[in-house]
Amino acid sequence: MSKLVTPKDLEFLLYQVLDAEQLTRLDNYRDHDRTTFDAILKTSERIAEDFFLPHNAKADQHEPQFDGDKVTTIPEVKQAWQHFAESGLLSARHRYEDGGMQLPSLIHMACNAYFMAANPSTAGYPFLTTAAANVIHAFGSDEQKNTFLAPMFAGRFSGTMALTEPDVGSSLGDLTTKATLQDDGSYRIKGQKMYISGGDQDITENIVHLVLARIEGAPVGVKGISLFIVPKFLTHTDGTLGERNDVKLAGLLHKMGYRGTTSTVLNFGEDDNCQGYLIGEANKGLSYMFKMMNEARIGVGLGGAMIGYRGYLESLDYARNRPQGRSVSNRDPLSKPINIVEHTDVKRMLLAQKSYVEGSLALCLYAARLVDVQESSQDKQQAEDAAVLLDLLTPVVKSFPSYYGPRANDLAIQVLAGAGYTREYPVEQCYRDNRLNPIHEGTHGIQSLDLLGRKMWQHNGKGQQLLMARVQATLNSALQREELKPLAQQYQKHLTTFMQTVMALGQKLQQGEAQLALANSAVFLDMMGKMVIGWLWLEMADKAIQQFSDSQSDEDQTFLAGKLQAAQYFIRWEVGEIHHQAQLLTSFDETCLSMKAEWF
């Protein structure tokens, strides 16, 4: 069995729950069919298993080194990069004429799932490159596209996103990196950026930094931020390299996990000679960057989900093979120990993991499918609806998997206990790697304010309505199935509580009491995540019954039973927690708001 993703689970999600084949009816994807989808999925699995997984632990143990001049990574990283590039995956989502495969986002996300499970650090390089290329493709000039895209797609150049500065993290409006217009139309960039993943390495010929900076005289705050291409080496229009640009690695940061990806401090323009090229219009940089960031946020969600998934499979394997203790009712010390998977509390830990990681993967794939409809549906209304719903769900896609993925890893360690705490077993690294995901691309706190302060009410609450319609459709179907009815009814009860909470929060905001309404936004983010994942579990259970209840195959029956039990676990155990959350939210609990800094 694959160590990365349960094959039947992925197949079920793609073809039953999300009906990937239906996408081939869209013009963009009409050359595809299940055979081409499966081929690229197979290729991804093979490359992930052969070239990413084997050095996951080694890259963790042998971090990139900086001698003051050059960065050195272990050679396996470059090898993996090359195999990835040769597969065509870097440009897979682009059009045929741009050298792409016109692969749906849904399938692409599923391909990425293998790499995230196998080796999230090494996967960071191609994923960042893809995201950066997408921004240049969407907003760059023809010259910029001609110059940079082909070498990026070919794997000669990598990409980064350079937002954060030593004094500017979440509050991007305060960034101070400067851009000064030159006679030739280019800009001189000056400033320091921090926590730049892949900001330097010895894997590619060149690195294309997408840098947020402020053009001299630009408005203060977020409205005065522009986006620039700043290559490590100046690049001729034919893609050949020119001189070294004035971008210097000031140092590497040493992280708890994700150690294989360099995390850098970069000095731009130390010698006042850093060339940058404005992307699109001045002062619109943040909106361009958000295209990349929204993709990156879904990518972070996928990372949280898949590192969680990996840990789940590892702990399941351990639990099935580790004999220890006897059942609660067996007091005969001469009887043979049972495998720990038979202990109820171990089942709890495995079931929680299963519900978190399979639910999270479903959510990431669901989001990817929305991207496909948004980008490629010929039905304009459908496309617009998908865009609005995706916008609403993005903070949840970023946050739920990145919070519950690490919790899954925590449980995976607990299943292995002493062994899980040692570096001799992979769950230890999963736990450290996954801890980054609730932080980068916007912390939970930031996501929760985005969700409750903005996304819920955009377009007159259209996103909410679209979501509720889909949830209701799932409920209607589930309520009609004998096996699912009790669970669907429980979910329905929780849904009422959720909607009442949303209404109370909306009213408070309308009354202009933003501070009070948003005080417990983190609680709302978690509640929303539980409702969304609970819905997807109901949907999975519903589709699993539809698909497998008549099957004679043992494999189908155990798969169905597992999905039903995990749905039951998630809705009873996890979604059931929202009533307490609703109570805190609808009473506008001021415990945190009224706390004073000096009282700590």
Added chain:
Amino acid sequence: MSKLVTPKDLEFLLYQVLDAEQLTRLDNYRDHDRTTFDAILKTSERIAEDFFLPHNAKADQHEPQFDGDKVTTIPEVKQAWQHFAESGLLSARHRYEDGGMQLPSLIHMACNAYFMAANPSTAGYPFLTTAAANVIHAFGSDEQKNTFLAPMFAGRFSGTMALTEPDVGSSLGDLTTKATLQDDGSYRIKGQKMYISGGDQDITENIVHLVLARIEGAPVGVKGISLFIVPKFLTHTDGTLGERNDVKLAGLLHKMGYRGTTSTVLNFGEDDNCQGYLIGEANKGLSYMFKMMNEARIGVGLGGAMIGYRGYLESLDYARNRPQGRSVSNRDPLSKPINIVEHTDVKRMLLAQKSYVEGSLALCLYAARLVDVQESSQDKQQAEDAAVLLDLLTPVVKSFPSYYGPRANDLAIQVLAGAGYTREYPVEQCYRDNRLNPIHEGTHGIQSLDLLGRKMWQHNGKGQQLLMARVQATLNSALQREELKPLAQQYQKHLTTFMQTVMALGQKLQQGEAQLALANSAVFLDMMGKMVIGWLWLEMADKAIQQFSDSQSDEDQTFLAGKLQAAQYFIRWEVGEIHHQAQLLTSFDETCLSMKAEWF
């Protein structure tokens, strides 16, 4: 301000909440007064800050090395050990005639808190030694005591507890290490032990292993386990060293955290020449070991609490000094950023940490005070009550801090965000170190079965009754205070739910349905932890009002306000979660119990 423990908090806990001075009325402690207590506390703080804290990160980065022959630790560990030993702390709890200080457990626990916060890895060596010495002191023969105790107290010998084997972790009844009686009354020991902390090192002249083994012909299961002293070097009765015993280090284990403490695989009797000395009677080893283990469990709780406490103080310091963003209502980009401690969601993360770690420390100290009453009260009934209550609370003392301490560290990282994820800030190490605590000395799963399957009902439920009487006393006092009444009423409501749950569980057990009653024991353990810590928060709030409400000092007023707010946070936000837990427990939810291994 101390980086280790908030001085005012510790003072408050010891002298107001737990009335440490009252202990000096007991014969054992009558030579003490607040001055002697404060002196040893001050000494502990100084040694912890000067000799433990400075190499905490270094010991993490430079793990002990094993060259196949010898283990090498960094020299700072030995230096710290020596300062600890010279202070007299290794024997502090023992009688004057044994070279001790007759220090109450309560004060000793508070001393230990400094070391756990400063450097849990290095603190592991003296703490294990103290625990091992206590077992020898309690159950060893005069010859054993004469031979080993003085060198242990002097810091020449260290101690370990060697229970776990490669195939035997939680299920001690299955252990296979053998002991064979020799003509001279000693035993030959043969077997392999694993995860033995401090099992080898270059710090002390000798190491005294307390080894669980099975004498040939002994009954199977836990009733056939005996306890042996197995020194690394044979020891003459005058404490001088003889030949090397046949105990060999097979290898070091490499952990996620706690890296400064060696974790070892030990081979006993590879050359059939390993001498061991039976402690007490044959086949009673497990009950002796449980004396050490119960102490160790409280010690693990303290570790969880204090690593959490350290992270809390670090993240608080960061939040107070890191400017970022503006308040939700301020949209002026020209205004100065505020320090992040002013953001409501950061307050939430700090308040949660404060409530977990100060509550956990209170619980550990409370347990220590029970030890004092149990051991030293002249009132026999009082002593017996304390013993029964301590017995009931031990799984909670072990589990709550070791689960919520790591959660506090998780939040500490989140407060620092990107910075917190790097090894440049100490919260990263706290997070890794603390992950061990939910595992060693009995996992949560084991603790929860111990609590719900045994401790709750022992002595005809006497422990429960004693606990409830104390909770009720706190409630009665709190209900009479204007400022606390609403919170006390909330707690009272939760208490009713808790008691109904206990009753339902008890009935199910009486009906012989152990499997069903114990299926969700982990949920009960968490619920019990919340009730106990909620009670202690109410008690702290009550005592803080009593002590400080009339004070004119700003410092007193902010301390009081902080305690009240944290009590409110814990009871409203955390204890409020028990209703959902009660629902799962009283409905005897079978989701985990009925899950089948093959469905995963």
